[in-house]
Amino acid sequence: MILKIDNVTKNFGGVTAIKETSFSVAPKEIFGLIGPNGAGKTTMFNIITGNYVPTSGEVIFRNEAISGLKPHHIVRKGIARTFQNIRLFSSMSVLDNILIGFDFQARYGFFESIIRFPRFITEERRIKARAMEILDYFDMSALAHEKAVDLSYGQQRKVEIARALATNPDLLLLDEPAAGMNPSETEELGDIIKKARVDFDLTVLLIEHDMKFVNQLCDKVLVLDYGKTIFEGKPADAIQDPEVIAAYLGDFHND
Numbered sequence: 667m668i669l670k671i672d673n674v675t676k677n678f679g680g681v682t683a684i685k686e687t688s689f690s691v692a693p694k695e696i697f698g699l700i701g702p703n704g705a706g707k708t709t710m711f712n713i714i715t716g717n718y719v720p721t722s723g724e725v726i727f728r729n730e731a732i733s734g735l736k737p738h739h740i741v742r743k744g745i746a747r748t749f750q751n752i753r754l755f756s757s758m759s760v761l762d763n764i765l766i767g768f769d770f771q772a773r774y775g776f777f778e779s780i781i782r783f784p785r786f787i788t789e790e791r792r793i794k795a796r797a798m799e800i801l802d803y804f805d806m807s808a809l810a811h812e813k814a815v816d817l818s819y820g821q822q823r824k825v826e827i828a829r830a831l832a833t834n835p836d837l838l839l840l841d842e843p844a845a846g847m848n849p850s851e852t853e854e855l856g857d858i859i860k861k862a863r864v865d866f867d868l869t870v871l872l873i874e875h876d877m878k879f880v881n882q883l884c885d886k887v888l889v890l891d892y893g894k895t896i897f898e899g900k901p902a903d904a905i906q907d908p909e910v911i912a913a914y915l916g917d918f919h920n921d
């Protein structure tokens with residue numbers, strides 16, 4: 667298993683956002699975390715990425731306990747994420763947004779970067795070339811010098827994913843990647859995620875409300891309700907499960 671959530675609980679004052687939750691994600695799996703609003707999905711992401719420390723329990727990534735590590739250390743270990751609300755630097759170019767993802771990887775020191783030692787310049791060229799390759803992979807190289815804010819919503823979501831991939835992760839966390847997308851953008855996104863899993867050797871953990879998307883994309887899902895697991899298994903079985911249907915108040919039948 668690449669990721670193991672071991673009996674994690676997270677309390678905020680009197681609110682228990684996650685209660686004694688355990689699950690494991692296998693390498694190269696596309697794993698969906700689903701559940702109604704307030705179920706604890708984003709809290710779980712924040713625990714995995716080091717933004718929150720669990721009240722109890724442990725997050726194990728590639729056989730190493732990582733709970734309590736700072737977010738930038740966790741990125742270095744190979745976990746990247748996107749956010750529910752797009753967090754691009756809107757007035758910066760698409761390329762510069764991708765380059766931010768590379769920042770932590772740079773192998774030069776502070777003084778080298780000021781004096782612009784040859785090693786710094788070579789490294790800068792290498793990183794730019796790699797960023798352009800990633801943009802090309804997303805069919806967006808023509809947009810490299812556009813401001814992020816001038817892109818469509820679907821394109822901005824793709825840039826966010828591209829930036830996360832620039833950190834060279836083994837595990838990619840996507841928080842509602844299809845939110846606000848139209849059906850054709852959603853379909854394209856699903857294809858990209860499946861393709862990137864192979865081409866970037868990725869494991870994907872995603873939060874999503876669009877059950878059609880989840881059903882087509884995810885190998886496995888975990889359904890949370892009020893911080894507790896109510897279902898774990900195949901998405902096609904989840905949407906038939908009475909407890910899951912009750913928790914979502916029949917939402918699945920709306921599309």
Ligand SMILES: Nc1ncnc2c1ncn2[C@@H]1O[C@H](COP(=O)(O)OP(=O)(O)OP(=O)(O)O)[C@@H](O)[C@H]1O
Nearest residue numbers: 678681682683701702703704705706707708709710
């Ligand atoms: N920083 C915080 N302080 C206090 N309570 C919090 C905090 N973060 C989350 N919660 C609470 O924890 C519970 C779970 O919230 P969380 O955002 O994880 O749910 P979610 O499943 O991601 O919901 P949504 O689908 O609406 O994003 C909610 O009751 C929420 O109010």
